[in-house]
Amino acid sequence: MREGKVLPGGVIKVGSFLNHMIDTQLAAEIGREFARIFGSDGITKILTIEASGIAYAVLTGVELGVPVVFAKKAVGRNTSGDNAFCCCVHSFTKDVDATVSVGCDYLKPDDRVLIIDDFLAMGEAVFGLADLVRQSGATLVGAGILIEKAFQAGGTRLREAGIRVESLARISSTEGGVIAFS
Amino acid sequence: MREGKVLPGGVIKVGSFLNHMIDTQLAAEIGREFARIFGSDGITKILTIEASGIAYAVLTGVELGVPVVFAKKAVGRNTSGDNAFCCCVHSFTKDVDATVSVGCDYLKPDDRVLIIDDFLAMGEAVFGLADLVRQSGATLVGAGILIEKAFQAGGTRLREAGIRVESLARISSTEGGVIAFS
Numbered sequence: 001m002r003e004g005k006v007l008p009g010g011v012i013k014v015g016s017f018l019n020h021m022i023d024t025q026l027a028a029e030i031g032r033e034f035a036r037i038f039g040s041d042g043i044t045k046i047l048t049i050e051a052s053g054i055a056y057a058v059l060t061g062v063e064l065g066v067p068v069v070f071a072k073k074a075v076g077r078n079t080s081g082d083n084a085f086c087c088c089v090h091s092f093t094k095d096v097d098a099t100v101s102v103g104c105d106y107l108k109p110d111d112r113v114l115i116i117d118d119f120l121a122m123g124e125a126v127f128g129l130a131d132l133v134r135q136s137g138a139t140l141v142g143a144g145i146l147i148e149k150a151f152q153a154g155g156t157r158l159r160e161a162g163i164r165v166e167s168l169a170r171i172s173s174t175e176g177g178v179i180a181f182s
Numbered sequence: 183m184r185e186g187k188v189l190p191g192g193v194i195k196v197g198s199f200l201n202h203m204i205d206t207q208l209a210a211e212i213g214r215e216f217a218r219i220f221g222s223d224g225i226t227k228i229l230t231i232e233a234s235g236i237a238y239a240v241l242t243g244v245e246l247g248v249p250v251v252f253a254k255k256a257v258g259r260n261t262s263g264d265n266a267f268c269c270c271v272h273s274f275t276k277d278v279d280a281t282v283s284v285g286c287d288y289l290k291p292d293d294r295v296l297i298i299d300d301f302l303a304m305g306e307a308v309f310g311l312a313d314l315v316r317q318s319g320a321t322l323v324g325a326g327i328l329i330e331k332a333f334q335a336g337g338t339r340l341r342e343a344g345i346r347v348e349s350l351a352r353i354s355s356t357e358g359g360v361i362a363f364s
Contacts, residue, residue, distance in 0.1 A: 016288070022240060022243070
């Protein structure tokens with residue numbers, strides 16, 4: 001509430017501690033909390049999307065003792081020749097479509113996957129990552145989210161699609177530039 | 183040596199444990215090692231560049247108890263209105279130029295900054311990050327690198343420019359598709 005800033009269009013800026021500068025002690029605590037929530041679910045791999053989910057995915061992975069895979073938004077020369085699971089993800093914040101991919105070697109049918117991401121708004125990123133999991137034949141256990149914008153449709157859409165979503169903070173409104181939690 | 187693959191043009195693919203899938207126990211060990219190397223240098227902030235440096239920067243930051251700032255390669259709506267330090271970084275791997283920026287709020291003249299990145303080849307990324315530090319008036323303490331390609335010019339150029347570079351692994355050659363360390 002003290003550090004978050006509301007920008008036009010319901011965009012919430014938390015760059016000072018969450019996704020441009022990272023408060024590493026808070027981040028470590030977040031990793032421990034996700035590990036507590038999903039610790040008995042037999043997770044074998046954590047999946048996130050570059051870039052701002054990586055810190056939280058990795059700290060959760062350290063706690064759970066499992067590797068982290070991050071889906072890439074662009075294909076550079078050093079992924080050429082690889083087979084990859086791909087999907088298209090729309091970012092409402094940036095108003096762009098991105099092709100998101102994970103090398104086929106990194107998600108296997110016997111994996112039990114936890115998705116970690118910083119924000120949940122319309123749910124596009126999580127739906128995209130869930131589709132990569134589906135393509136691989138792995139099992140999606142659920143999604144751990146730092147901040148859910150409960151005033152946008154993503155959380156409802158994901159839960160109606162049968163995806164378990166655990167959010168550490170739920171924001172019910174940014175009206176008048178005031179961040180209200182639910 | 184077992185997992186790394188050599189691609190044409192001296193590109194080394196370590197996606198299976200370092201920068202697409204991340205071995206989190208190795209990553210935590212890397213964070214502890216950088217904290218050991220730079221632990222007495224009064225670091226106040228760690229700077230990296232999205233995306234693949236973030237995991238290692240954050241784990242080093244957890245150990246040193248300091249925040250991590252990551253320079254962004256693209257400007258989305260949620261950074262609009264911010265003042266930012268900017269520079270241009272060329273990626274030889276991807277053969278693209280990227281504008282890289284850090285919000286002016288996140289680097290201050292009294293900061294002592296450690297740069298962390300996964301690869302050092304031609305040194306473009308570290309030179310770019312060093313320039314952001316210079317713009318801010320902060321002090322650059324040094325750069326911690328996971329893998330230095332010692333057969334490319336970056337390490338020499340950075341050290342000749344007076345930048346302290348500490349690499350955890352130095353690769354002297356990839357000739358014949360064989361990774362040789364020095």
